[in-house]
Amino acid sequence: MWDVLLAKQEYVLFLAAIMVASGIIKDKNYFGVLFGVLISQIKSKRLLVFLVSLVSGVLPVPGRVSVSAAILDTLASQEPESRSKFGIIDYLATHHYYLWSPLEKTIILPMGVLGLSYVGVLSYTWPLLLVSLLYIGFFICTTIKEKDIVISHDGYHSPKSLTWTLLPLFLGIGLLIGGYEGWLIFMGLALYYMIIAKTWDIVKYLNWKLLMMVGGVILASNFIGMYHEELKVYVGASNGLGWAALLGFCASFALGSSGKFIGLTVLLTQVFGLQYFTLFFALEYGAYLISPTHKCACIGKMYFNTPFLTYAKVLGVWAALMILVGIMV
Secondary structure: OHHHHOOOOHHHHHHHHHHHHHHHHHHOOOHHHHHHHHHHHOOOHHHHHHHHHHHOOOOOOOOHHHHHHHHHHOOEOOOHHHHHHHHHHHHHHOOHHHHOOOOOHHHHHHHHHHOOOHHHHHHHHHHHHHHHHHHHHHHHHHHOOHHHEOOOOOOOOOHHHHHHHOHHHHHHHHHHHOOOOHHHHHHHHHHHHHHHHOOOOOHHHOOHHHHHHHHHHHHHHHHHHHOHHHHHHHHOOHHHHHHHHHHHHHHHHHHOOHHHHHHHHHHHHHHHOHHHHHHHHHHHHHHHHOOOOOOHHHHHHHHHOOOHHHHHHHHHHHHHHHHHHHHHO
8 A cells, every 4th residue: 555655756856856956057057158148149129038038937946036037137128117017027937837847846746646748748738838828929029119128248158158057957858858757867967967066065955845745745646546436426527527626726826836736736637537637737827827825926026116917917818818728628
C-alpha cells in the first residue's frame, strides 16, 4: 500500500531542482544578456514589447512580477497614462507561462499526477494557450502606441555568454519535450549552474511550503487512484460534475494561489476523467487570475500606477475567454 501512496514523488525533486536552477539564473541575471540582444536588434517597438512580455517572466521564482516589471520599466515612457498600460502587460507577461512552461508547477503537477508527458499536458492546454497569446497580442497592438515605448540601446553587452548561461537551460527544456526524465535533467542543470556560478548555498532557493504542497497533492492523487471507482460512484459521475466545477472555481477564486488552483485541477480531473482536464484547468485558472487575494495586481500598481479597475476589465475578459474555450473543447 505504501509503495502505491508514495509513488511519483520524484516530481518533488524535479520542482526543487528547477527552483535551484532558476534561482541562480535570477541572482546572476543571466537573462540580462538575452534582453539586451532583443532590445538592440529588434526595430519594431510593439514587437519588442510583445517578445519581451513573452520571455521576461519565464523564471518560476517568487516575486517574478517585480522582475518582469523592472525589465518592462526600461521600455516604459515616464508619462503617467502611458506607464499605466505597462502594469497590465507586466501581469500578462508573467501569467501565460502557467499554460505551457515546463518549469512551472502547473505543468509539472499534471505530469506527475495524471501520468502525462510534457507534450501530453500541452495537448490539453494548447487551446487555452492559443487564446491567451492571441489576447495578449491583441492587447499590445490595440493599446500600446509607439510613443508609449522608449528604447535605449546603451549598456547592452555581447551575446557570446548566452552559450554558457542560457543554452544549457534551453537544451534541458528540449530534452524534457523529447520525453526524457525531467527530474534527472534538471538536477543536472541545477548542479551545472551551481558550478558555473560558484554557488553552494542552495537552501535559500527552495520553497519548502510549495514542495510539501506538491508532495501532498501527489499523495492525495495516489489515494484517489486506489479508490477511484468508489469515488466516482460517490460523486455521482456526471451528476456531480457541475457542482465540482462550481466549487473548484469558488475555491480557486478565494485562495488566489497558482499551486492551489493546479492542485484542485488535477485532483478533480483524476476523479472525473482526463476529458475534463481542459475544462477544470480553464475554470480554476480563470478564477485564480481574477482572485482578490492574488497579489500580482498590487505589485504592478506599485510600479506603474495601473488602476485596479483596468486590471479587473482586462483580466475578466481573459478569464472569460479561457473558460469559454474550456467549455467548448
